[in-house]
Amino acid sequence: MADGNLSMPASTPIKTTCPYCGTGCGVEATPSGKLVRVAGDPQHPTNAGRLCVKGSALGDTVVPQGRLLHPQLRDKQSPGQPLQRLSWDAALDHAAGELRRIIDTHGPESVAWYVSGQLLTEDYYVANKLVKGFVGTANIDTNSRLCMSSAVAGHKRAFGEDIVPVAYEDLDRCDLVVLVGSNTAWCHPILFQRMLRAREARPQMKIVVLDPRKTASTEMADLHLGLRAGSDVRLFNGLLAHLHRLGLTDAAFVERSTLGLDETLAAADRDASLADIAADCGLEVEALERFYALFAATERVITCFSMGVNQSSAGTDKVNSIINCHLLTGRIGKPGAGPFSLTGQPNAMGGREVGGLANMLASHMDLEREEHRELVQRFWQSPAIASRTGLKAVDLFKAIESGEIKAVWIMATNPVVSLPDADQVRRALDQCELVIVSDVMAETDTTAYAHLLLPAQGWGEKDGTVTNSERCISRQRAFVPPLGEARPDWWMLSEVARRWGHAAQFPYRAVHEIFDEHARLSAFENEGARYFDIGGLAGLDAHAYDALAPLRWPVPRTAADARHLQAFADGRFYHADGLARFVPTPARAPANAVDADYPLVLNTGRVRDHWHTMTRTGLSATLSSHIPEPFVELNPADAEAAGIAHGSLARVSTRWGSLVGRAVVADEHARGSLFVPIHWNAQFASDARVGALVNPVVDPVSGEPEFKHTPAKVEAFVPAWHGFILSRKPLAIRHLAWWTRVTGASFTRYELAGDATSLPWPEFGRVLLGASADADWLEYIDGAGGLYRAAHVVDGRIEAVLFVAPRPDLPSRNWLASLFAAGQLDDEARIGLLAGEPLAAGPDEGATICSCFGVGQKRIVAAIESGQADSVVKLGELLKCGTNCGSCVPELKKILSKTQAGAKAASTAS
Incomplete structure (x- = not known):
C-alpha cells in the first residue's frame, strides 16, 4: 500500500475481535473505499452482535493520520536532527547488533523488554520465547502489570494456577452480582448490560457495587457501599468471619478441597463487631449489614472485581480476601457462583497464557520451579532459560535510570503516560543507551525518546488470537492491507533471533505456525498437571486456523482428557496436592497516608468513551464528544475550600508531579477525594498526564502500582484569559500556558488558557489561526471587557474561529462546530459568527x-x-x-x- 493511503475495495464483512477492553466482543468489519463499517458479530458468544460506543466507533480509528510508516533512526549525538529513514534490513541489523553488543559487554540482565496487553498472543509468545529462552533473562514485563497482576498473584496463591473460574454465562444464572472496584457500566459496558438484562428477566437478582465513588454503575445498583478507599480487605475479612459465625461454611468442601482456614480466620479479626468494621470502612452499619445479609442468603453469588481491587499496594490481599469468602461457602466451581476478575485489556489473558509477566513462564508454568524451566527449555531447544524472576514494570524503569539496564525494547505501549511517577520514566528513557520502540503511531510521549522506531501493524492489519476475561480465545483477523512498511511484532522479533543465529528455532513464516507451537507447548508433558491446555488446537493448518471459531479453554487433545469447562467443578485445584488455599489477609492501611501538606486522596481511572492513552480513541470525533477535556472531579466542600468553581481550571499536585484539568464539582463525589482520568497525553493536552502524579509504591506480591490512593492537594489555576479555537487544520498552540486538543468531525477544537495579561490580539489571533494579512478576517474586540473574537474565512467557508474572554464561560461550541460541516456561509451565519450563535438561535444540544x-x-x-x-x-x-x-x-x-x-x-x- 502507498504511504499514508488507506483505500480499499468493498468487501464482505470480516469477523474479528474488538481491540479495547477484556470483554472480547466479536466485530464484523467491512472495508469500503476509505471507510470501514463496523458492527457487532451476531455469532460471537461474548456479545451476540452488541457493541459499546468505543467498539461501534472503531471505523473512525482505521485512518492513516499520525501513523508510523517506516523504520527510523535517531542520531543520539544530534537529538535535534530529523529522524533518518531506514530499510527494514538496516533497522533490524541495527537492533540485533546493538542489543548483542550490550549483552556481550554487560550480560543478559542488562537488556529488557516492556510489552503490552495490546499485543496478540502470537506476538507475546515469540517475545517471551526470545527473551527468556534465547537472551536468558526474565527482564520482560508488560503493561498488564499495571492492571491485572494482582489478580494473577491472587489466583496462583489460592488455586495454584492463574485460573478465572467464572464465565459470562454465569452472569445469566447468578442471583447476586457484587461489583468491587469496578465501574463496569463504563469500563465493561457489554457485560454490565448483560447483568441488567439478567436482572430484568429475574427481578430477584441483585446488583451490589462496592466503590468509594458514585459512578454510572452505582446509578443502576440495588445497593451501593461507598467504602473508604483501601478498606476492601477489612470489609471482606469481616464478611468471612460473619459467614463463619452464621454457620455458612461448606464443611464438606472445605475439608475435601482446601487448606488454611483457621489461620485465615485468625488473621481476619474474627471477633470484630459489625460496628467496628463499618467504622473502619467508612460505612453505615445498616448498609454493611444489608450487604452481609444478601451475600449470606444467596447461594449463587459472583464477585466481579477490577482495577479498584488490583491497583493497590494491598491488591493481592484484596483478591484473596474475596476468594476466601467463596472458598468458605463452596461458592466456586458451580454455575452462577465464583470470584470473577474482569480483565482490563483485550489480551491481558493471552499474555498470561504465554508467560507475559516477568515472574512467569509460558503455558502457566512457574519460573521459580526448576522442573518447569527444564521442560520449557527442552521444548524450545533454547541455549538458556531465565533462572530468576525479572524486573517488574516499576522496578524495570528504575533500573534503566540507574544504568543497570542499558537497553529496552518497548512494544505497543506508552509508559511515559501510563506508568506511575511517569516523569521518572521519562528521565530513565532520556539517558538510556538504547531505546527501541515498535508502535503504530509516530508521535507518542514514548516514541519521542526512541533511538530506533519500528512501524508495527495496527488493528485491522495484524492477524492472530486474543483471549478475553472468561478464557475465550478469538481470532483477530486482518481486513485492510498494512500502511507503509508496517510489520507484525512477532516478525520483528523473529528477524532479530535469526540474526543471532537462531533461525531454526524461529522459523515462522505465518502466524498459524506460532499458534501451533503455543498449543503444543501447553500440552507438552502436561497430563492434567496444568489446567491451561489447548493441545486440542495443535496442528491447525492455515485454513483451519483462519476459520477458528471462538472457544473457551481448556481444549485438551482428546475427549478422554477433557475437563469440565466449569473450572474446579470437580473440587480439584492446581497446587501439587490438588487443594485450594485460604490465604490470610491481615487488613492494612494504604502505603501512603494523607497529611497536612497533601490532605486529599487522588484516585485515577477510565472514562466511558476513551481508552488507555488515547492514541486510538483520540482520533474519533464520536468518542471525543462525551468528555472532551481532562478533568478533576471533587466534592463541593473541597472545591469551596480551594476557591474552585465548577467549570474553572484546577491544579492537582502530589509529591511526584502536578497537572491542570477542568474542575467538575459534583455533590455525589466523596469529600476528601479527587478523581482524574488516565487518558490524556502530551499530544492532546499540555499538562494532564496523571501518571506523573501517581505514587509509585507497589503491591509486595504482585508488583502492581497503587493507582487509587495517592496523597494530593488541589488549588485554583487562574489564568489571565480563557479561550477556544475551532480549526480545519492542526495549529501550533503548544507555547500557551494551558491547552487541550479535541477531535471534531471536520475540525480540531482547542481549549486554551494564557498567562499573559496583555496581548496584541489582532496580530496574535492571526498568528494562532495561521491567517495571512490579506485573509478574509472577521473580528470583534472589547478591550475594556477583555473579549476578543475572530473568524478566518476561505473561499466563503469557515476556516477557523477564536474566542477569548477573562472567564471560562464562553459561548457554546456546538453551533460553531456545525458550520464546519456546511458549505458556503450565508450572510446570517457570517453575522452570527462572532456572537457564537445564529441570529435565530435554535435549541442547543448541550453536552x-x-x-x-x-x-x-x-x-x-x-x-x-x-x-x-x-x-x-x-x-x-x-x-x-x-x-x-x-x-x-x-x-x-x-x-x-x-x-x-x-x-x-x-x-x-x-
Missing part, C-alpha cells in the same frame, strides 16, 4: 450524553420537562438515546431523576 446517536443533555432535559418522556425507555423511543450500546443509560437515569426532582420542587414552591 453529549449519548455518543452513539449524538444526543445532548439539553435535548434530553427538554424532552423530560415537556412531558414527552418520563422514563429512560420513553427517552429511547423519542430520541434513540440509550438504545444502542446502553452505556449512557446510567446518565440518562440520573438526568431523568434530577430533572423530575427539580420540576417537583418548583411545583411545590409555587
Whole structure:
C-alpha cells in the first residue's frame, strides 16, 4: 500500500475481535473505499452482535493520520536532527547488533523488554520465547502489570494456577452480582448490560457495587457501599468471619478441597463487631449489614472485581480476601457462583497464557520451579532459560535510570503516560543507551525518546488470537492491507533471533505456525498437571486456523482428557496436592497516608468513551464528544475550600508531579477525594498526564502500582484569559500556558488558557489561526471587557474561529462546530459568527450524553420537562438515546431523576 493511503475495495464483512477492553466482543468489519463499517458479530458468544460506543466507533480509528510508516533512526549525538529513514534490513541489523553488543559487554540482565496487553498472543509468545529462552533473562514485563497482576498473584496463591473460574454465562444464572472496584457500566459496558438484562428477566437478582465513588454503575445498583478507599480487605475479612459465625461454611468442601482456614480466620479479626468494621470502612452499619445479609442468603453469588481491587499496594490481599469468602461457602466451581476478575485489556489473558509477566513462564508454568524451566527449555531447544524472576514494570524503569539496564525494547505501549511517577520514566528513557520502540503511531510521549522506531501493524492489519476475561480465545483477523512498511511484532522479533543465529528455532513464516507451537507447548508433558491446555488446537493448518471459531479453554487433545469447562467443578485445584488455599489477609492501611501538606486522596481511572492513552480513541470525533477535556472531579466542600468553581481550571499536585484539568464539582463525589482520568497525553493536552502524579509504591506480591490512593492537594489555576479555537487544520498552540486538543468531525477544537495579561490580539489571533494579512478576517474586540473574537474565512467557508474572554464561560461550541460541516456561509451565519450563535438561535444540544446517536443533555432535559418522556425507555423511543450500546443509560437515569426532582420542587414552591 502507498504511504499514508488507506483505500480499499468493498468487501464482505470480516469477523474479528474488538481491540479495547477484556470483554472480547466479536466485530464484523467491512472495508469500503476509505471507510470501514463496523458492527457487532451476531455469532460471537461474548456479545451476540452488541457493541459499546468505543467498539461501534472503531471505523473512525482505521485512518492513516499520525501513523508510523517506516523504520527510523535517531542520531543520539544530534537529538535535534530529523529522524533518518531506514530499510527494514538496516533497522533490524541495527537492533540485533546493538542489543548483542550490550549483552556481550554487560550480560543478559542488562537488556529488557516492556510489552503490552495490546499485543496478540502470537506476538507475546515469540517475545517471551526470545527473551527468556534465547537472551536468558526474565527482564520482560508488560503493561498488564499495571492492571491485572494482582489478580494473577491472587489466583496462583489460592488455586495454584492463574485460573478465572467464572464465565459470562454465569452472569445469566447468578442471583447476586457484587461489583468491587469496578465501574463496569463504563469500563465493561457489554457485560454490565448483560447483568441488567439478567436482572430484568429475574427481578430477584441483585446488583451490589462496592466503590468509594458514585459512578454510572452505582446509578443502576440495588445497593451501593461507598467504602473508604483501601478498606476492601477489612470489609471482606469481616464478611468471612460473619459467614463463619452464621454457620455458612461448606464443611464438606472445605475439608475435601482446601487448606488454611483457621489461620485465615485468625488473621481476619474474627471477633470484630459489625460496628467496628463499618467504622473502619467508612460505612453505615445498616448498609454493611444489608450487604452481609444478601451475600449470606444467596447461594449463587459472583464477585466481579477490577482495577479498584488490583491497583493497590494491598491488591493481592484484596483478591484473596474475596476468594476466601467463596472458598468458605463452596461458592466456586458451580454455575452462577465464583470470584470473577474482569480483565482490563483485550489480551491481558493471552499474555498470561504465554508467560507475559516477568515472574512467569509460558503455558502457566512457574519460573521459580526448576522442573518447569527444564521442560520449557527442552521444548524450545533454547541455549538458556531465565533462572530468576525479572524486573517488574516499576522496578524495570528504575533500573534503566540507574544504568543497570542499558537497553529496552518497548512494544505497543506508552509508559511515559501510563506508568506511575511517569516523569521518572521519562528521565530513565532520556539517558538510556538504547531505546527501541515498535508502535503504530509516530508521535507518542514514548516514541519521542526512541533511538530506533519500528512501524508495527495496527488493528485491522495484524492477524492472530486474543483471549478475553472468561478464557475465550478469538481470532483477530486482518481486513485492510498494512500502511507503509508496517510489520507484525512477532516478525520483528523473529528477524532479530535469526540474526543471532537462531533461525531454526524461529522459523515462522505465518502466524498459524506460532499458534501451533503455543498449543503444543501447553500440552507438552502436561497430563492434567496444568489446567491451561489447548493441545486440542495443535496442528491447525492455515485454513483451519483462519476459520477458528471462538472457544473457551481448556481444549485438551482428546475427549478422554477433557475437563469440565466449569473450572474446579470437580473440587480439584492446581497446587501439587490438588487443594485450594485460604490465604490470610491481615487488613492494612494504604502505603501512603494523607497529611497536612497533601490532605486529599487522588484516585485515577477510565472514562466511558476513551481508552488507555488515547492514541486510538483520540482520533474519533464520536468518542471525543462525551468528555472532551481532562478533568478533576471533587466534592463541593473541597472545591469551596480551594476557591474552585465548577467549570474553572484546577491544579492537582502530589509529591511526584502536578497537572491542570477542568474542575467538575459534583455533590455525589466523596469529600476528601479527587478523581482524574488516565487518558490524556502530551499530544492532546499540555499538562494532564496523571501518571506523573501517581505514587509509585507497589503491591509486595504482585508488583502492581497503587493507582487509587495517592496523597494530593488541589488549588485554583487562574489564568489571565480563557479561550477556544475551532480549526480545519492542526495549529501550533503548544507555547500557551494551558491547552487541550479535541477531535471534531471536520475540525480540531482547542481549549486554551494564557498567562499573559496583555496581548496584541489582532496580530496574535492571526498568528494562532495561521491567517495571512490579506485573509478574509472577521473580528470583534472589547478591550475594556477583555473579549476578543475572530473568524478566518476561505473561499466563503469557515476556516477557523477564536474566542477569548477573562472567564471560562464562553459561548457554546456546538453551533460553531456545525458550520464546519456546511458549505458556503450565508450572510446570517457570517453575522452570527462572532456572537457564537445564529441570529435565530435554535435549541442547543448541550453536552453529549449519548455518543452513539449524538444526543445532548439539553435535548434530553427538554424532552423530560415537556412531558414527552418520563422514563429512560420513553427517552429511547423519542430520541434513540440509550438504545444502542446502553452505556449512557446510567446518565440518562440520573438526568431523568434530577430533572423530575427539580420540576417537583418548583411545583411545590409555587
